Amino acid sequence: MTESREMTIDRKPPVVGEEGAVGFAGAVGKWVIAQILGLIQFAAIAAAVVRQGLRPLTWRRTVRAEFMEQCHQIGVRALPFILIAGCIVGLGIVYQAIYWLRLFGQTEFTGPILVLILVREIAPLFVALIVIGRSGSVILMELGNMRIHGQLRMLDAQGIDPFLFLVIPRAAAVAVCMFSLTIAFILVALISGIIAGNVLGSMEFTLYDFVFSFLAEMSLAEFAIIHLKSVLIGIVVALISSITGFSIAGSRTDLLVALPRGITKSVLATLFISSMLTLLL
């Protein structure tokens, strides 16, 4: 882990130099190579996280305690925000879907449309954005600060691998919490949408019909997509935040530069994973 933290790759965007077009091409080439190396490094760390995460020896009581603490911070404390966001989205999207489909006499499509929009796309993305803003940034700042103040070195000197003690429980906690929060988000969005539909009188079918048609549209692929998207996005967000935090060279200014970079990378990775899984499944 120490070695991977020490690795720094030049990721500056290409600049046209004095050599003209050749210099520009060289700079672009260097930049592309740096990006590819960065991706390879990220893939290696992700593979190490999965491998170490599956070893029972990794899950000592200190690592388990850290995992529980992170679940509390990332999952339990984020739950109120997720519930509020779910309510707002439910009122908006579910109610709108019910209202407009009823208007056009297409109420039989309510289930499929909600599954397609809410379950497959909006819920994992929305929850991921909240988790990135709320927890990804905290992970990055925390690990970056620990790096700056020599606390990672102290853990190493005590025989506590920072990678095992800090990164793996965070990656596992973000993955578990992302999944749980996504389910909570979907439930609250649906419930608030149905309540809104009933209160405003735009529901032509019973609650039972609605739930049945919704569940009937949930194929194995939909279940798989919720699991895969939330777990994969969770692990990637935690890793991007951790690696960015660990890579901070030494001052608080570096931390402030790294924070928006880490958040941007996390958002881009989330959008990429979400769209790729939607295309594949």
Place this chain on the structure above:
Amino acid sequence: MRTDIAERRSILRFDKVKLVTEQGGGGETLDFELELFGGDLALINLERPRFGSILADACCGLHQTAAGSVFFLGKNWATLPSDTANALRGRIGRVFNLGNWINRMTLLENILLPQLHHTRRQYSELRDEAAQLAEDFGLPGLPTGYPDDVIRADHQRAACIRAFLGQPSLILLEEPTLGVYPEILPPLINAIRNACERGAAVIWLTLEDQVWNESLLPATYRFRLTARKLMEVMR
């Protein structure tokens, strides 16, 4: 101070070691030739503050050597797999000069963390041992506050508790008296004496002349670490 020769085992050995102060290359080269057995206390006077953490890191196998090998409990750090090396580091107690505490954890959690990580000892048992050490080092009770809320002197006492908790084989003390000299000296000397009697080795690193000249310290060896090498000083 020294235990019986037959019982003494090699704790730490620097075999023709050269350490470069800058890990990436460059910097000064420090030569080390040293062997500590159970029961030894080596007092090392540092010419520069940076040398302390470099030497302490080298003792823990965290500072790469330019030449030679560092052995801890007969094992060469350079050839150990990371799991084994980490487990061995769990047998080293250390007072750190910098980056002592994880701020989001209480001092007590920080103190217990290495033992909870490396051993299967019961939490209550560790807590009782820490409470006894806290009393020995002059704290009114276990330090349950967060590092940012505790005064420097109590930080230093808590650091000593952590270093001696769990009967480590090697104890590295980087400026343990900083801000608490001389009141911490009697309990610290007692703790060192107890550790040495059960077969641990202790390295005390200091920049302060008053500590270096302290006659109460039961040092087996006295060294000066200059910009070139570790030199034994005869008294």
